[in-house]
Amino acid sequence: MAERSWSFSKAFRNIFSGPELITEDTWDELETALITADFGPDVSESILDELRAQVDRHHVTEVKELRLMLRESIEDRLAKFDPTLRLQERPAVVLVVGVNGVGKTTTIGKFARYLTTFDRKVVVGAADTFRAAAVEQLATWAERAGVDVVRPQQQGQDPASVAFQTVQRATEGGYDVAIIDTAGRLQTKGGLMDELSKVRRVIEKQAPVSEVLLVLDATTGQNGLAQAEAFIEHAGVTGLVLTKLDGSAKGGFVLSVQQKTGLPIKLIGQGEGIGDLTGFTPHVFAQQLVG
Numbered sequence: 001m002a003e004r005s006w007s008f009s010k011a012f013r014n015i016f017s018g019p020e021l022i023t024e025d026t027w028d029e030l031e032t033a034l035i036t037a038d039f040g041p042d043v044s045e046s047i048l049d050e051l052r053a054q055v056d057r058h059h060v061t062e063v064k065e066l067r068l069m070l071r072e073s074i075e076d077r078l079a080k081f082d083p084t085l086r087l088q089e090r091p092a093v094v095l096v097v098g099v100n101g102v103g104k105t106t107t108i109g110k111f112a113r114y115l116t117t118f119d120r121k122v123v124v125g126a127a128d129t130f131r132a133a134a135v136e137q138l139a140t141w142a143e144r145a146g147v148d149v150v151r152p153q154q155q156g157q158d159p160a161s162v163a164f165q166t167v168q169r170a171t172e173g174g175y176d177v178a179i180i181d182t183a184g185r186l187q188t189k190g191g192l193m194d195e196l197s198k199v200r201r202v203i204e205k206q207a208p209v210s211e212v213l214l215v216l217d218a219t220t221g222q223n224g225l226a227q228a229e230a231f232i233e234h235a236g237v238t239g240l241v242l243t244k245l246d247g248s249a250k251g252g253f254v255l256s257v258q259q260k261t262g263l264p265i266k267l268i269g270q271g272e273g274i275g276d277l278t279g280f281t282p283h284v285f286a287q288q289l290v291g
């Protein structure tokens, strides 16, 4: 992962490869870099205030020390949220939600593969029954990941019944994890939320839901968050997955999204390949971001 080129770290790289001593320009450039990387105005200001106070207190003069302080400040802020996935139940049921096109299906494929590398037996359920193509796409990913898939018996079957069948299969077949794909149509927000609560109610007749993961596209940054608000309000989200960080200049979104939603990031997607999903480690992320 270390050798990936993170477009969002460019902004910081310029500052830290410039003059060695801290000047007013350094602060201006740092502010611009934080805003460009989509930390959002509040977080940016708070980081700048904290660093200025520290620089004054400890009589810091060198940019390279400021860089270490920035990295620590970001890491501390990221670490206030617990990224641990809760998958203790057997089966552990994971619902994956989010608006269209953010990368839900791709994430499920990658996540399934990720879990199999930890020897988990995984089944995925295609409860996005509205589009036949969505079912096929999930089945293709399941095949790539080497896991089983539960499909609807006919197009447009009640998503809740597919979810029920997936959990049933997981229970009867001794699976460790059941991951359920859901539809992301926004046009019918009320209907979608009703559908999700029904999916949940029906699952809970058999097993508790261990995680509800909301998938967000990092390239849309703060705008994407506004779109996802209904899920945060109504879907009982327990964690976030940020996708497309490979193509994003908005790495600061990682921090602002946790603060805004109060929800931890549990997984990050960094490419279209099956291996491009990792857990979220504040230390590693802060290092990648600041360099």
Ligand SMILES: Nc1nc2c(ncn2[C@@H]2O[C@H](COP(=O)(O)OP(=O)(O)OP(=O)(O)O)[C@@H](O)[C@H]2O)c(=O)[nH]1
Binding pocket: 098, 099, 100, 101, 102, 103, 104, 105, 106, 107, 134, 183, 184, 243, 244, 245, 246, 247, 269, 270, 271, 272, 276
């Ligand atoms: N670069 C990059 N592309 C990604 C990543 N995750 C998903 N994608 C791409 O994003 C596009 C949409 O992904 P899907 O998984 O189909 O999204 P979805 O949310 O399931 O979409 P719907 O089924 O329409 O709701 C695809 O072209 C994926 O290859 C990522 O981490 N990095």
